[in-house]
Amino acid sequence: MIRYSEVKRILKSHNLRITDGRIDILEFILRANKTISIKDLEKEFKSLDRVTLYRTLTSFTENGLLHKIPDDSGHATYGLCHNTCDSKNHYHDHIHFKCNECGTIECLDQNVPAFKVPGYLVKATDVILKGVCKTCVIY
Amino acid sequence: MIRYSEVKRILKSHNLRITDGRIDILEFILRANKTISIKDLEKEFKSLDRVTLYRTLTSFTENGLLHKIPDDSGHATYGLCHNTCDSKNHYHDHIHFKCNECGTIECLDQNVPAFKVPGYLVKATDVILKGVCKTCVIY
DNA sequence: CTTTTTATGCAACAAATTTGCAAATATTAA
DNA sequence: TTAATATTTGCAAATTTGTTGCATAAAAAG
Numbered sequence: 001m002i003r004y005s006e007v008k009r010i011l012k013s014h015n016l017r018i019t020d021g022r023i024d025i026l027e028f029i030l031r032a033n034k035t036i037s038i039k040d041l042e043k044e045f046k047s048l049d050r051v052t053l054y055r056t057l058t059s060f061t062e063n064g065l066l067h068k069i070p071d072d073s074g075h076a077t078y079g080l081c082h083n084t085c086d087s088k089n090h091y092h093d094h095i096h097f098k099c100n101e102c103g104t105i106e107c108l109d110q111n112v113p114a115f116k117v118p119g120y121l122v123k124a125t126d127v128i129l130k131g132v133c134k135t136c137v138i139y
Numbered sequence: 140m141i142r143y144s145e146v147k148r149i150l151k152s153h154n155l156r157i158t159d160g161r162i163d164i165l166e167f168i169l170r171a172n173k174t175i176s177i178k179d180l181e182k183e184f185k186s187l188d189r190v191t192l193y194r195t196l197t198s199f200t201e202n203g204l205l206h207k208i209p210d211d212s213g214h215a216t217y218g219l220c221h222n223t224c225d226s227k228n229h230y231h232d233h234i235h236f237k238c239n240e241c242g243t244i245e246c247l248d249q250n251v252p253a254f255k256v257p258g259y260l261v262k263a264t265d266v267i268l269k270g271v272c273k274t275c276v277i278y
Numbered sequence: 279c280t281t282t283t284t285a286t287g288c289a290a291c292a293a294a295t296t297t298g299c300a301a302a303t304a305t306t307a308a
Numbered sequence: 309t310t311a312a313t314a315t316t317t318g319c320a321a322a323t324t325t326g327t328t329g330c331a332t333a334a335a336a337a338g
Binding site for chain 1: 295
Binding site for chain 1: 325
């Protein structure tokens, strides 16, 4: 169970102003336990303006609460950062899985390996696996 | 130097009809030697309709000439496939690098490693490194 | 060179995202 | 606790991105 005080604490610790909308949105994200898109939020929060949802995702991302997951579908998807992120340091060191069947994008526990490219400065790594997820796979 | 006959041969070998537009576009992509976006094409080919550019990217991708690279910017980016791709078999087994300075996305020679996730069926893997590219990096 | 197939341009549409601005709300400082 | 300041929200409107239908033009096949 996620408590109101905990949600507030998380917002505060990321230097985000505490508003009713943000509390509800963050609680929803925490509870969802999967990556979310603007569509998910629009479906869930009919009372909040679309623009506000976009801006919330942006500020959450800027302040290290969420990370944007690259996708070739043209729909931005966001996942929760691990506790270590803030506006200065943005690690999202886990890999992602996109299911071709249900479309869900999950954050997996597996960490990304280190890549070294001579002459390049690597600051972040995104790994997106595609295929059939645990829920959709048929043996 | 890329010759007209070579460009035609490549189109033909991917079962793509040869048109003036496609020759110009493919030549541009081959010459660019980096990944391209619809924006790049719009800038370069003012005489071609936007819809045609979209459709060209789609058919090039469907026929294994290009691959779509996931990106979190909301702008689809495409890279040349290695010679081995066709409409049936689509391998793009190399990793990508996106430069935070110049925005360019490059295909690197390095191959993606194999990821195994218990319970999941992995069919494709995308790796996008982010940082500062060879051209922009300052020592 | 005629037929068949496919690509192109145009107009219109649809979806996704951004911007400016005034009003409302949250935080800070007194 | 209140007044001043800073930020967020909602609304309307614009922009950007991508798609669809259809007539015409062009390419490939016979």
